[in-house]
Amino acid sequence: MVQNDLCSFVGVKTRIDCGLTEAKTYDVIVIGAGLAGISAALRARHKGNSVLVIEKNAHPGGKLDVISEKGYRFDTGPSLFTEPYLVDELFELFDKNPRDYFNYERQEDSCTYYFTDGDKIRLSEVNSTGLSTQDEQEIEDYLEKSLNDYETVGQIFLERPAIKPVEFLHPRYYKYYGYFTSSRMRNSLASLNAKKFSNPKISQIFNRFGTYNGSSPFAMKGLFSMIPSLELKLGTYFPTEGMRSIVDSVYSLATEVGVDFQFGVHTTDVKKRDPGYIVQANRKYECDKLICAIDHLTFYKKILKDNELLEKYKRAPRSSSGLVFYWGLNKKIDELGLHTILFSDTYKDEFDGLFKDKKTIDRPTIYLHNSTVVCPQDAPENGQTLFVMINIPAEESISSERRAFYRAYVIERIKKDLGVDISASIQFEDYQDNYRIMQNTGSYLGALYGANSNSMKAVTNRHPNTIKTYKDLFFCGGTVHPGGGIPLVLRSSKIISELL
Numbered sequence: 001m002v003q004n005d006l007c008s009f010v011g012v013k014t015r016i017d018c019g020l021t022e023a024k025t026y027d028v029i030v031i032g033a034g035l036a037g038i039s040a041a042l043r044a045r046h047k048g049n050s051v052l053v054i055e056k057n058a059h060p061g062g063k064l065d066v067i068s069e070k071g072y073r074f075d076t077g078p079s080l081f082t083e084p085y086l087v088d089e090l091f092e093l094f095d096k097n098p099r100d101y102f103n104y105e106r107q108e109d110s111c112t113y114y115f116t117d118g119d120k121i122r123l124s125e126v127n128s129t130g131l132s133t134q135d136e137q138e139i140e141d142y143l144e145k146s147l148n149d150y151e152t153v154g155q156i157f158l159e160r161p162a163i164k165p166v167e168f169l170h171p172r173y174y175k176y177y178g179y180f181t182s183s184r185m186r187n188s189l190a191s192l193n194a195k196k197f198s199n200p201k202i203s204q205i206f207n208r209f210g211t212y213n214g215s216s217p218f219a220m221k222g223l224f225s226m227i228p229s230l231e232l233k234l235g236t237y238f239p240t241e242g243m244r245s246i247v248d249s250v251y252s253l254a255t256e257v258g259v260d261f262q263f264g265v266h267t268t269d270v271k272k273r274d275p276g277y278i279v280q281a282n283r284k285y286e287c288d289k290l291i292c293a294i295d296h297l298t299f300y301k302k303i304l305k306d307n308e309l310l311e312k313y314k315r316a317p318r319s320s321s322g323l324v325f326y327w328g329l330n331k332k333i334d335e336l337g338l339h340t341i342l343f344s345d346t347y348k349d350e351f352d353g354l355f356k357d358k359k360t361i362d363r364p365t366i367y368l369h370n371s372t373v374v375c376p377q378d379a380p381e382n383g384q385t386l387f388v389m390i391n392i393p394a395e396e397s398i399s400s401e402r403r404a405f406y407r408a409y410v411i412e413r414i415k416k417d418l419g420v421d422i423s424a425s426i427q428f429e430d431y432q433d434n435y436r437i438m439q440n441t442g443s444y445l446g447a448l449y450g451a452n453s454n455s456m457k458a459v460t461n462r463h464p465n466t467i468k469t470y471k472d473l474f475f476c477g478g479t480v481h482p483g484g485g486i487p488l489v490l491r492s493s494k495i496i497s498e499l500l
């Protein structure tokens with residue numbers, strides 16, 4: 001305002017405008033300070049670039065946010081941490097010891113599963129319980145194949161930009177043809193699991209790994225049978241200061257090595273410069289290379305305003321979203337480990353409800369996470385944190401009545417399965433649903449992982465890390481190649497740093 005008044009008063013608007021609003025220039029600008037954005041910024045900085053990260057929230061982290069209230073601390077998003085070496089790599093790039101920044105522990109137990117008939121199975125690296133010798137053998141065989149697939153076929157998808165179908169004609173891929181034409185690629189994950197396990201309960205446990213990228217095991221291909229090896233072969237971990245310490249530590253490294261940040265600033269517009277981009281946020285910026293580290297659909301819709309690309313990519317159906325309750329309890333549920341599943345007895349219906357007929361799910365599977373197993377400081381003495389998550393469709397909003405219904409349902413299931421009534425023990429509570437996830441992180445329709453992987457087409461058509469029409473624009477993060485979740489998000493930043 002002051003500037004405009006001054007400009008019209010002196011009558012040299014253009015020149016003064018140019019002088020006062022002269023764009024600040026960086027080699028690289030990153031939109032979004034989630035884990036993808038910060039790690040992409042670090043990698044760009046490591047190559048000697050000047051780097052600015054623009055974030056709409058007042059703090060970094062995106063989906064890895066935190067709630068601290070009434071003596072309770074909750075990580076709001078991820079709770080399962082695998083392949084921690086991918087975080088460590090960021091510190092090692094700058095010759096720093098990651099342990100000076102954050103620490104984590106390997107967890108012996110992966111998860112305990114409760115079934116509605118009272119059965120309970122605990123999968124652990126050392127002493128699983130509830131399994132027959134045959135179950136144990138079948139799981140071992142399955143995981144060996146799963147790990148082998150992950151370390152061979154998996155790497156050609158995950159460690160480099162997406163491969164175009166025509167590229168598969170190259171002789172370097174001949175050795176994978178057997179795999180690509182195998183029943184794994186033709187059949188669903190659920191039908192593969194039904195063949196591999198004689199116990200339907202083990203099959204159900206291994207179906208659940210399909211939810212790790214927000215998809216349906218009854219639709220996604222058996223290709224995804226490589227996911228369990230991450231947790232059950234390579235191990236699950238948990239940071240001693242909670243998941244949020246992953247973000248805090250990489251953010252602290254980024255500021256130390258000279259990455260600039262602007263917080264509380266929405267990026268509202270991006271225009272092509274030749275070469276590079278003009279970025280409109282709290283002021284005008286210019287850069288040679290632009291990194292989009294937010295949901296690509298939100299970027300096309302709200303920032304680049306490219307309807308053609310928006311229409312093209314929004315055709316892909318979204319992954320699931322989540323209804324998450326954060327409950328601070330004034331008592332402990334002793335049986336509760338770090339990760340627990342209370343399975344529904346209508347597992348297939350649940351996925352039909354999420355992706356197919358969109359019918360409301362009345363008896364969903366419940367995920368419980370108790371961070372105080374590793375971080376006792378997260379709750380007052382004799383108390384406990386309880387992170388409760390139910391999968392919900394990305395498109396629909398959950399009414400307050402429905403939320404209250406699920407709240408009561410969870411309390412009832414905990415009473416039945418774990419034998420503890422927590423109804424009068426919730427001292428603090430908050431929640432997140434698809435609408436809040438969308439508001440907080442810019443995630444299109446509140447989907448947790450961008451598009452789902454329910455078909456082979458969805459897998460091969462995932463949004464790439466670069467697009468032809470926009471030179472020097474790079475995409476990383478949970479909605480683009482190679483996928484969502486912490487390890488893949490970190491890989492996407494690594495892939496684009498090699499393309500920069």
Ligand SMILES: Cc1cc2nc3c(=O)[nH]c(=O)nc-3n(C[C@H](O)[C@H](O)[C@H](O)COP(=O)(O)OP(=O)(O)OC[C@H]3O[C@@H](n4cnc5c(N)ncnc54)[C@H](O)[C@@H]3O)c2cc1C
Pocket residue numbers: 031032033034035036037054055056057060061062063064076077078079080081265266267268293294295298303322324437440441442443448449476477478479484485486487489
């Ligand atoms: C409830 C929940 C549970 C999950 N569980 C797991 C799990 O157990 N394990 C796992 O590995 N993964 C899990 N995930 C997925 C994981 O959190 C994400 O894949 C990952 O954090 C995505 O990181 P990102 O940096 O790509 O995106 P985000 O974290 O979404 O970051 C994007 C950032 O961009 C900012 N932004 C958006 N629009 C603008 C704009 N116009 N201008 C400036 N900034 C903008 C946002 O505010 C945000 O900070 C979970 C996610 C959720 C929500």
